[in-house]
Amino acid sequence: MMTAVHPMPRRGRFTAGMLLGLTFLAGAAQASEGGSIKAGREAAQSCAACHGDKGNSNNPAFPSLAGQPAKYIASQLTAYRDGKRENAIMNGQAAGLSDQQIQDIAAYYAAQERKVASTAAEGSVLGADLYHQGRENVAACAACHHSEGHGNQPAGFPALRGLSASYVAQSLKDYRDGKRAAGQAALMTPLAAELTDDEIDALAAHIASLD
Ligand code: HEC
Ligand code: HEC
Numbered sequence: 048m049m050t051a052v053h054p055m056p057r058r059g060r061f062t063a064g065m066l067l068g069l070t071f072l073a074g075a076a077q078a079s080e081g082g083s084i085k086a087g088r089e090a091a092q093s094c095a096a097c098h099g100d101k102g103n104s105n106n107p108a109f110p111s112l113a114g115q116p117a118k119y120i121a122s123q124l125t126a127y128r129d130g131k132r133e134n135a136i137m138n139g140q141a142a143g144l145s146d147q148q149i150q151d152i153a154a155y156y157a158a159q160e161r162k163v164a165s166t167a168a169e170g171s172v173l174g175a176d177l178y179h180q181g182r183e184n185v186a187a188c189a190a191c192h193h194s195e196g197h198g199n200q201p202a203g204f205p206a207l208r209g210l211s212a213s214y215v216a217q218s219l220k221d222y223r224d225g226k227r228a229a230g231q232a233a234l235m236t237p238l239a240a241e242l243t244d245d246e247i248d249a250l251a252a253h254i255a256s257l258d
C-alpha cells in the first residue's frame with residue numbers, strides 16, 4: 048500500500064521515490080542542455096500543424112508538447128529518429144533532425160506554457176484511486192507525474208494533463224507491450240505490465256479529466 052502522496056511543486060523537493068527514479072536516469076539527465084529556444088521555434092514551425100500553436104494541441108490524436116521537460120522531448124525525438132519508438136508519422140518527422148535541432152526543439156517546447164484546451168466531462172473513480180494511491184505492484188502515478196498531472200521538470204517526467212484519453216491509453220499499452228522502450232521507459236514498463244485493459248481505460252479517463 049502506498050502512503051498518501053503529497054503534491055509536488057514543479058521545481059520542488061523530491062520524494063524518496065523520485066530520488067530512486069533519478070538514479071535510473073543519470074544518463075538522460077544531461078540531454079536537454081545546449082538547446083536554443085529561438086532556433087527551436089524555427090525548427091518547430093512544421094510541427095504546429097499537428098501539435099498546435101506553441102505545442103498546445105486541440106486534437107486528441109496529437110499530444111500537446113508545451114511545457115514538457117526538455118529532456119523528455121529530446122529523448123522521444125531521438126527515439127523516433129532512431130526507430131526506437133515506432134510511429135509512422137513521427138518516425139518520418141524526426142528522420143532528418145540533427146542532435147542540435149532536437150535539443151533546440153526540446154528547449155522551445157519546454158519553455159511554452161501548457162494550456163489544457165478541454166477536459167473530459169467524466170473522470171473515473173477507479174482511475175483517480177489508482178492514480179493517487181496505486182495498488183500492489185503499481186506505484187501511484189502521482190508520485191512521479193504530480194497529483195494534478197504537471198509532471199516533474201528536473202527529473203524529466205512528462206506532464207500528463209492535457210493528454211487525451213485515447214493517447215494515454217495507447218501509450219500505456221505501448222509500454223505494456225514493450226513498444227516504448229527508449230528514454231526512461233524502464234520506469235513505466237513494469238507497472239504498465241501489471242495494468243488490465245479496464246484499469247488502463249479508467250486511468251486514461253481520469254487523466255483526461257485533469258485541467
Ligand atoms: C502529421 C502530424 C504530426 C506532425 C507534423 C508532427 N507530429 Fe509529433 N506526433 C504526432 C503523433 C500522431 C504523435 C503520437 C505518436 C505516438 O503515439 O507515438 C506525435 C508525438 C510526438 C512526440 C511525443 C510526445 C509525447 O508526449 O511522448 C513528440 C516529442 C513530437 N511528436 C514532436 C514533433 C515535432 C518536433 C514535430 C515537427 C518536427 C512533429 N512532432 C510533427 C503527429 C505529428
Ligand atoms: C517512477 C516514476 C513513474 C511512475 C510511478 C509512473 N510514471 Fe508514467 N512515466 C514516467 C516516466 C519517466 C515516463 C517517460 C518514459 C519514457 O521515456 O518513455 C512516463 C511516461 C508516461 C506516459 C506517456 C506520456 C506521454 O506524453 O507520452 C503516460 C501516459 C504515463 N507515464 C502514465 C502513468 C500512469 C497512468 C501511472 C500510474 C499507473 C504512471 N505513469 C506512473 C514515470 C513514472
